[in-house]
Amino acid sequence: MQAWQVHELGEPGEVMRLAHVERPTPGEGQVLLRVRAANINFPDALMCRGQYQVRPPLPFTPGVEICGETEDGRRVIANPALPHGGFAEYAVAGGVGSAAVQLGKAAGATVIGVAGGADKAAAARELGCDVVIDRREQDVVAAVKEATGGRGADVVFDPVGGEAYTQSAKTVAFEGRIVVVGFASGAIPSPALNHALIKNYAILGLHWGLYNTKNPKLVQHCHEQLTELAARGAIKPLVSERVPLSGAADAVQRVADGVTTGRVAVVPAAENGAAA
Incomplete structure (x- = not known):
C-alpha cells in the first residue's frame, strides 16, 4: 500500500515522504481499516515537527483522524493507532465510532x-x-x-x-x-x-485525546449525540477541500501555515478518480 512516512522531524512539506509499505497488522483489540478520508489537523503538523505531546517513533505516518471502512463494510470514524496514521491507504484503530460530524451552534447562544x-x-x-x-x-x-x-x-x-x-x-x-x-x-x-x-x-x-484513556464512554456518548445532530441536519461540517493521497504533504503544510479555511480532507480513492 501507499503511505506517507516521516523519517526525520521538520516541516511537513519537507519531511513527509510517500512510500510503498506493508499494510499494518492489527494488534489485540484493533481492526484494519481502509482509509476513505483523513482529516488534516494542526497536531499532524506539530507531530512532524516533534512539537506535539504525542511523539510516535520514527518512521511514522501522520494522520490522527479518519473515516474508514472495516473489512465487513462498516463505515466508521477512528483515531488511528500511531505510528500507523491516516495518511495512507490502510490504518489500524481500536474503539471506532459510527459517523463523522463537527460541533455546531449552541441553542440560544450568541456566537x-x-x-x-x-x-x-x-x-x-x-x-x-x-x-x-x-x-x-x-x-x-x-x-x-x-x-x-x-x-x-x-x-x-x-x-x-x-x-x-x-x-x-x-x-x-x-x-x-x-x-x-x-x-x-x-x-x-x-x-x-x-x-x-x-x-x-x-x-x-482541553486535551480531547486523553478522554480515550480516562473516560472512553464519554467519547462514545458525544459521538452518538453529534451523529444524531448531523443526521437531522442540525450541524454540517465545512469541508473546503479534498485532495488525493499524493497531495497530503502539501496540504498538511498549508494547514500548518494557516492558509486554509475549514476542513481539508485527504481522500485516497480520489487518486483513481473514485468517490469516497
Whole structure:
C-alpha cells in the first residue's frame, strides 16, 4: 500500500515522504481499516515537527483522524493507532465510532467568530456566526466588548494561544471560561493568575485525546449525540477541500501555515478518480 512516512522531524512539506509499505497488522483489540478520508489537523503538523505531546517513533505516518471502512463494510470514524496514521491507504484503530460530524451552534447562544483574513471571515458568516471579527483588520477586544454590551464573552474557545490568549483574557466576562485547546500560533502563553483572580474567570485545558484513556464512554456518548445532530441536519461540517493521497504533504503544510479555511480532507480513492 501507499503511505506517507516521516523519517526525520521538520516541516511537513519537507519531511513527509510517500512510500510503498506493508499494510499494518492489527494488534489485540484493533481492526484494519481502509482509509476513505483523513482529516488534516494542526497536531499532524506539530507531530512532524516533534512539537506535539504525542511523539510516535520514527518512521511514522501522520494522520490522527479518519473515516474508514472495516473489512465487513462498516463505515466508521477512528483515531488511528500511531505510528500507523491516516495518511495512507490502510490504518489500524481500536474503539471506532459510527459517523463523522463537527460541533455546531449552541441553542440560544450568541456566537462570535474571530477570523484571520477576509476569506475566513466570509466563511464564518456563511456558517452562521452572529458576529464575525477579522483580527487582521479590527481591534478584537473592542469589537467583542461592543458586541456584548461591555460584558465580554462567557466562553472563549482558544486553539491559537500567543496574542490570541492575551485577547481572550481581556474579553472574557466575569465568571466566564477560557477553554485552552491548543497553540496554533506556536507561542504557549503564561497566564497571569492574578488577573484570573480579580476577574473571577476559569482557565480550562482541553486535551480531547486523553478522554480515550480516562473516560472512553464519554467519547462514545458525544459521538452518538453529534451523529444524531448531523443526521437531522442540525450541524454540517465545512469541508473546503479534498485532495488525493499524493497531495497530503502539501496540504498538511498549508494547514500548518494557516492558509486554509475549514476542513481539508485527504481522500485516497480520489487518486483513481473514485468517490469516497
